[in-house]
Amino acid sequence: MRDNSVLADNDISNDISSQPLHVGNDNNSNGHKVEVPQRKTFLRDFSASIKELFFHDDPLYEFKDQPKRKKLLLGIQSFFPIVGWARDYNLKKFRGDLIAGLTIASLCIPQDIGYAKLANVNPQNGLYTSFVPPLIYAAMGSSRDIAIGPVAVVSLLLGDLLKREIDPKKHPEEYLHLAFTATFFAGITEAALGVFRLGFIIEFLSHAAVVGFMAGAAITIALQQLKGLLGITKFTTNTDIVNVMDSVWSNVLHGWNWQTLVIGMAFLAFLLTTKFIGSRNKKLFWVAAIAPMISVIISTFCVYITRADKEGVNIVRHIDKGINPSSVHKIYWSGPYLVKGAKIGIIAGMVGLTEAVAIGRTFATLKDYPIDGNKEMLALGVMNIAGSLTSCIVATGSFSRSAVNYMAGCNTAVSNIVMSMVVLLTLFVITPLFKYTPSAVIAAIIISAVAGLIDFKAAYHIWKVDKMDFAVLLGAFFGVIFKSVEIGLLVAVVLSLAKILLQVTRPRIALLGNLTGTTIYRNVEQYPNACKMAGILILRIDSAIYFSNANYIKERILRWLRDEQDLNKKQDLLDIEHIIIDMSPVTDIDTTGVQNLEELHKVLTKRKIQLEIANPGSVVIEKLRAAKYTDLIGHEHIFLTVGDAVAQCAPKAIEDA
Numbered sequence: 265m266r267d268n269s270v271l272a273d274n275d276i277s278n279d280i281s282s283q284p285l286h287v288g289n290d291n292n293s294n295g296h297k298v299e300v301p302q303r304k305t306f307l308r309d310f311s312a313s314i315k316e317l318f319f320h321d322d323p324l325y326e327f328k329d330q331p332k333r334k335k336l337l338l339g340i341q342s343f344f345p346i347v348g349w350a351r352d353y354n355l356k357k358f359r360g361d362l363i364a365g366l367t368i369a370s371l372c373i374p375q376d377i378g379y380a381k382l383a384n385v386n387p388q389n390g391l392y393t394s395f396v397p398p399l400i401y402a403a404m405g406s407s408r409d410i411a412i413g414p415v416a417v418v419s420l421l422l423g424d425l426l427k428r429e430i431d432p433k434k435h436p437e438e439y440l441h442l443a444f445t446a447t448f449f450a451g452i453t454e455a456a457l458g459v460f461r462l463g464f465i466i467e468f469l470s471h472a473a474v475v476g477f478m479a480g481a482a483i484t485i486a487l488q489q490l491k492g493l494l495g496i497t498k499f500t501t502n503t504d505i506v507n508v509m510d511s512v513w514s515n516v517l518h519g520w521n522w523q524t525l526v527i528g529m530a531f532l533a534f535l536l537t538t539k540f541i542g543s544r545n546k547k548l549f550w551v552a553a554i555a556p557m558i559s560v561i562i563s564t565f566c567v568y569i570t571r572a573d574k575e576g577v578n579i580v581r582h583i584d585k586g587i588n589p590s591s592v593h594k595i596y597w598s599g600p601y602l603v604k605g606a607k608i609g610i611i612a613g614m615v616g617l618t619e620a621v622a623i624g625r626t627f628a629t630l631k632d633y634p635i636d637g638n639k640e641m642l643a644l645g646v647m648n649i650a651g652s653l654t655s656c657i658v659a660t661g662s663f664s665r666s667a668v669n670y671m672a673g674c675n676t677a678v679s680n681i682v683m684s685m686v687v688l689l690t691l692f693v694i695t696p697l698f699k700y701t702p703s704a705v706i707a708a709i710i711i712s713a714v715a716g717l718i719d720f721k722a723a724y725h726i727w728k729v730d731k732m733d734f735a736v737l738l739g740a741f742f743g744v745i746f747k748s749v750e751i752g753l754l755v756a757v758v759l760s761l762a763k764i765l766l767q768v769t770r771p772r773i774a775l776l777g778n779l780t781g782t783t784i785y786r787n788v789e790q791y792p793n794a795c796k797m798a799g800i801l802i803l804r805i806d807s808a809i810y811f812s813n814a815n816y817i818k819e820r821i822l823r824w825l826r827d828e829q830d831l832n833k834k835q836d837l838l839d840i841e842h843i844i845i846d847m848s849p850v851t852d853i854d855t856t857g858v859q860n861l862e863e864l865h866k867v868l869t870k871r872k873i874q875l876e877i878a879n880p881g882s883v884v885i886e887k888l889r890a891a892k893y894t895d896l897i898g899h900e901h902i903f904l905t906v907g908d909a910v911a912q913c914a915p916k917a918i919e920d921a
Contacts, residue, residue: 298885342639343642345403345404345406345639346404346677353678357675361675361679363673364672364674364682365674365681365685365686366682366683366686367553367668368411368665369683369686369687370556371553371557371664371665371668372411372662372665372687373686373687374556374557374559374705375413375414376390376391376413376414377390377580377701377706378390378709378713379710380393382416382419382420382485382488383420384427384432385432385439385443386440388583388655388695389440389656390657391687391691391695392691393657393659394412394414395587395588395687395688396588396647396651397412397647397650397659398647398680398681398683399681399684400643401643401647402677402681404646405643405644405677406624406634406643407624407627407628407640408628408631408633408674408675408676409624409628409666409669410627410669410677411662411665411668411669411679411680412647412659412661412662412680413662413665413683414658415616416481416485416713417478417485417615418619419658420481420503421481421749421750421753422443422608424749425611426439426443427439427501429442429601430442440594441595442601442604442605444595444657445606446612448605448653449608449609450610451645451647451650451651451652452645453610453613454616454617455645455649456645457617457641458640458644458645459642463637463638466614469760470763471733472734472737472760473736473757473759474622474740474756475723475737476740476752476756477741477744478717478718479741480741480752481714481717481752482714482715482718484745485710485711486714487503488508489710490508490512492524492706492707493524493525493528493529493707493708494512494520494524494528495519495521495576495577496519496521497519498511499515502748504746505745521576521577523572523576523577524576524578524703525704527566527572527577528704531559531704531708532711534555534559535556535709536712539555539715546671553668553672560701560705563701563704564701567579567700567701568700572702573702577702578703578704579699579701580698580701580702580703582699583698584695585691585692585696587688589654591652591655592653594655609658611750611753613658616644616648616658616659616660617641617644617660621641624661644659644660647659663716663717723737732763733763735759736756736760736763739756740753742755743755768810768812768813769812769813770813770816771805771816772807774787774788774804774806775788775789775801775802776802776804776846776906777791777794777795777796777797778796778797779794780795783910783911785846787804797910798837798838799839799913800843800910801824801825801828801840801843803821803824804845804846804848804849805846805850807850808850808851808852808853809853809854809857811854811855811857814856814857815860817860818864821843822867825843825873828840841872842873842909842913842914843876844876844878844906844913845876846878846879846906847879847881848878848879851881852883852887853888854887858887858888858891858893861888861893862893862896874901874913876909876912877901877903878903878906878908885902
C-alpha cells in the first residue's frame with residue numbers, strides 16, 4: 265500500500281533532483297523505495313525558509329506576466345485598495361454604505377465619549393478618533409466591514425498604563441501628551457509589523473487567551489463604570505475586582521447618589537432590552553444600534569429641564585467644538601516620557617492589532633472575500649500615526665460597531681467615510697448639546713457595549729474541545745479581573761507559549777497495531793481491535809524531532825520497550841526483536857535529534873534489537889543521510905511503509921495473518 269504523504273514528498277524530491285538516490289530493499293511497496301533528494305545548497309535552503317516565513321502568501325503573484333503600466337497600477341492598489349474597488353463603485357453600493365455609515369455613527373458618538381473617559385482623556389479626543397483614522401483606513405484597509413474608532417479594551421488598557429506614569433487629574437496636559445506619544449508608537453508598531461511582514465507574532469496569542477482576556481477586560485470595564493452609574497465621587501484608581509468592590513461598598517451609605525442611580529439603571533435596562541431585541545430578531549439590529557444615541561438625547565433633555573446636575577448628578581459639562589487640532593508639538597520626541605510612551609504604545613498597538621485582525625477575518629469569512637493581514641497592519645499603523653498627530657487616541661476595529669456595520673448592509677469601506685462625516689458634523693454643530701449629558705448614561709452605554717465581549721459559547725466550546733486551552737482562558741481571565749489588564753495580557757501570552765512548549769517538548773508517541781486483513785497500522789488506543797505483531801514493537805512519533813524533545817523521545821521509546829517486554833514475559837510471548845518507528849508525522853529533525861537516534865540505535869544493538877525506520881519524509885531522510893545515519897543503521901532497514909517493514913521483519917507472521 266502506498267503512503268500519500270511519502271509520495272507527496274517524493275514528488276518534491278523529483279523536482280529537486282532528476283536522479284534521486286535510493287535506500288531500502290527491492291521488496292518495498294511493489295518496487296517503490298524511499299528516495300533521498302539531492303542535498304540543496306545552504307543558500308538555496310535558507311532562502312526558501314525565509315521566503316516561506318515572510319512571503320508565504322506570495323505577495324508578488326498578481327504582478328507576474330503583467331505589463332509595466334498594469335504593474336504600476338497594481339503597486340498603487342496594493343497600498344491603497346480603494347483604487348481597486350472604487351472603479352466598480354456605484355449608487356446601489358452607496359445606498360448600503362450610507363445606511364450602514366449613519367447607523368454606526370449613531371452608535372459610535374456616545375461610545376466615543378465613554379471610551380475617552382476610559383482612557384482618561386477629554387470627550388472630544390474620543391470623537392476626533394472616529395474622524396481622521398477611519399478616513400485613512402477606508403483608503404488603505406482591505407476589510408469591507410470593519411468600523412474604525414476607539415474601543416473599550418484598548419482605551420482601558422491605555423488609560424490604566426498612562427495613569428501609572430502621570431496623574432490625569434493633577435497633570436492633564438502632560439497626561440494628554442503622553443497619550444499622543446503612546447498612540448504614535450502604537451501606529452509605528454503596527455506599521456512595522458506590516459512592512460516587515462511580522463504578523464505571525466500576534467498569532468502567539470491563542471484564541472482561548474483572547475476569549476479569556478476579552479471577558480476579563482469586559483468585567484473590569486463594567487466594574488469601572490460603577491463610579492458613574494452610582495454617582496460615587498471618591499473611587500479607587502485600581503482596576504482589580506477586590507479594590508473596586510471595596511470602593512463601591514464603602515460608599516454605599518453616603519457616597520451613592522440616588523438620582524444618578526435611577527438614571528443609570530433605567531437607561532441600562534433600556535439598552536440591554538434593545539440589545540436583546542436585536543439579538544432575537546436580526547432584522548431589528550438597528551434598534552440596538554440607535555438606542556445609545558436615543559438614551560443620550562432623552563437623558564440630556566431630562567437633566568437640562570430638571571437641572572438635576574444641581575442635585576449632584578454628574579454631567580459631561582464641556583466638549584470642545586471644532587475639527588481635530590494638530591498635536592505634533594504635543595508628542596514627547598525626547599526625554600524619559602519618550603521611552604515610556606513607546607512601551608505603552610507597543611502594548612496598546614499589539615492588543616488593538618490582534619482585535620482588528622480577528623474582526624476583519626471573521627467578517628471576511630462570512631462574505632467570502634480575501635483579507636491581507638500585512639496590509640491591515642500597515643493600514644492600522646498609518647491611521648494611528650496620523651491620529652497621534654491630530655489629537656486622537658489609539659484606534660482599531662470595534663467588534664460591536666463592525667457587527668452593526670455588517671448587518672446594516674455595508675458594501676465597502678465607504679461606510680467608514682460616512683461615519684467620519686457624521687462625526688465631523690457633530691464636532692462642528694452638535695457638541696455643545698452634550699453639555700448636560702449625565703455620566704450615568706455614558707456608563708450605561710459602556711456596560712451594555714462590553715457585555716458582548718463575554719463569549720460564553722466560545723468558552724464552553726473551548727472547554728469541550730481542549731482542557732489545556734480552557735486553562736489558558738481562565739488564566740487570562742483571572743489575571744485581568746484580579747490584577748490588571750496588562751497582567752492578564754501577560755498571563756495570556758505566557759500560558760499560550762507554555763502550551764506550545766509543552767506540546768513541543770512532550771510530543772505524543774503512539775503504539776501501533778495491525779488492522780486485521782490489511783497492511784494498515786494504527787494507534788491501538790484509537791483502534792482497540794488493532795493487533796500487535798509478535799516480536800515487533802511499532803511506534804509512531806507525532807512530532808518533529810528537535811533538541812527540545814529528542815531526549816524525551818528516546819527515553820519514551822525505551823520505556824515503551826521495557827513495558828512491552830514486561831508484558832510479554834507475563835503472557836509468555838515472543839520477546840521483542842525489532843522496533844519499527846513510523847516517521848510519517850516527523851516533519852523535521854535537527855542534529856540533536858539525529859544524535860539521540862544514534863544513541864537509541866547503540867542501546868538497542870547492545871540488547872540485540874534491530875531498529876527499523878518507516879516512511880521518513882524528504883527533509884528527514886536528507887538530514888539522516890547527510891549525518892551518515894543511514895549508513896549506521898543500514899539502508900536495508902529504511903522502508904517506505906510500516907507494512908513493508910513488518911513484512912521484512914516477520915514474513916512468516918504476515919503469511920499466517
